[in-house]
Amino acid sequence: MLDVAWSVDELARTRLAFSPLWEIVASAGVLRHPGEHALHLPWVKQAAAALDEAGVDVTPLADLVAGRHVPRFLAPAPASPVPELADELADLRDVPARAVRRELERMDPPRPAALTRLHRDPEAGLERLANLMERYWAVALAPAWPRMRALLEGDVLHRSRLLAAGAAQDLFADLAPAVRWTDGGLTDAGRRVHAPGASHGRGLVLAPSVFVWPRVVSRTHAGSQPVLRYPARGLAGLWEAGGTQSPAALRGVLGRSRSILLAALATPADTAGLVRRTGLKAAVVAKHLELLALAGLLTTTPDGMHVRTVAADELVAAGG
Template sequence: MLDLAWSVDELARTRLAFSPLWEIVASVRVLARPGEHALHLPWVRQASAALADAGIDVAPLADLVAGRSVPRFLAPAPSSPVPQLADELADLRDVSPRTVRREIESMDPTRPVSLTRLHRDPEAGLDRLAGLMERYWAVALAPAWPRMRALLEGDVLHRSRLLAAGAVEDLFHDLGPAVHWAEGALTVAQRRIPATGAPHGRGLVLVPSVFVWPRVVSRTHAGWQPVLRYPARGIAGLWETGGTTSSPALRGVLGRSRSALLTSLATPADAGDLARRTGLKPCVVVKHLQLLQAAGLVTVADDGVCSRTLAAEALVTAGAD
């Protein structure tokens, strides 16, 4: 169990970030056990076919992440809010051989024979592993990354607003049934996680994730900032294509097209994604987004990704109720 007492200092040091490297690791676990991750089956079918066509064997990586916990050198806390995969892979290549061997030797269950080569020569093995991850990313995740990134950025934006407003209870209440906040203490009910109840002055790294669903994953180690990985907000609509249904009340106020766009923005998206989700023509989507933005219901980032504002969140929620 992760059990963190809170303080003003803890809150000030808490930060949000996401990690492409972690999404590689977590997605490989999804491919190995797709039955446990039914939400991601549309992606599993596409990625499996693409990997087979490209002749990419993910077994060396799958064997490494198949245990009850992922080796720490494959799942470091993100060092920046939006890290680049190239930088994360460069850090992976620089992991010390001693660390690699220690993590492999402590795997539970015992490491498979396939990892003997990595254990014997970690430096060369990490270079091969990073190269495999680059190829895997290009084939299995890069096509879906704009959609995934929009979802992750939307979660970071939403929780950053809550954190800035000091709404700590709201920050944690929807992360999952295992996560509880009460009377200044955060508890994550997980087996094999040591409890650390005293304030430690390092805050917490909150990491929204696509492929961690349906679980949350926490990690604490002496001397390191605790990490909590959780399913990103709006994950249920990530792989949807077309057919967004808005509430009758919302349609009565905004009209069918604009209400459909706001409803589909449960997860942030650009105009192209919204056209696919709603079935509207791209030119119609752009026109209505401009109107929604002018009304203060939608924000548009520099890269074209749209998100609902807090006013729009309240409007959609009220309509659904």
């Protein structure tokens, strides 16, 4: 449960960020219990086969995320909006030994042999763990990262626009069913997310995530900025390919191709990705993307990712 005294000052310090390191941690939990994460089964099937073929044993990592308590050193607040995995792993290697031991001692017993080794020699253990995470990333997540990153960046862009438009309360409107902004404060599963007394002055990190689904995870720690991790917008379509359907009402207004493209952009994608998702020809996709951009219904990032605008989101929602 979060422990934040909400005020205008706190909200002004709230920021948006996501973390490759966290996606490693959360995805390892998905691999361990795939039945609890049906949405990600297409990824689970591919990743498990690739890890087996590459001979990557993720057991030491899976053991760390198996219980109710994920060690804090595995899930720090992202230091920047889009941190690099190499920087996050460098920070992981530098975690003090006493912090590692303290977090391991909080975990549910019994402690597997690999974690006992980590507790006995944290410096060497963190080096082994970081190396394993690098290999795991390269085999299981790097192939999907462009798609995942586009989804996460799209969520950040959407909420940044809401914040810039002065609709700070709308930041929380669709984070998850359990999270609501009511009466000037945040509630989590019906519980008030605030602390009595003065605010701590650090605000909140809103961190969209792919593999946190279907949960919302909050973390507070003395001296650091609280983090709220939630499923990114458009996650339901992340692993889909081809056959995109559009609402009939939307087709009546925009036409078949443009309505299909807007529906497919529930998650950001580049032009080639939209061709795969929709089954439309590349020339048709390019033509209609240009028309949608002229109408103010999509924008294109410097790296070529197409993103629906807020107006387009509202149009699709109304049409659906």
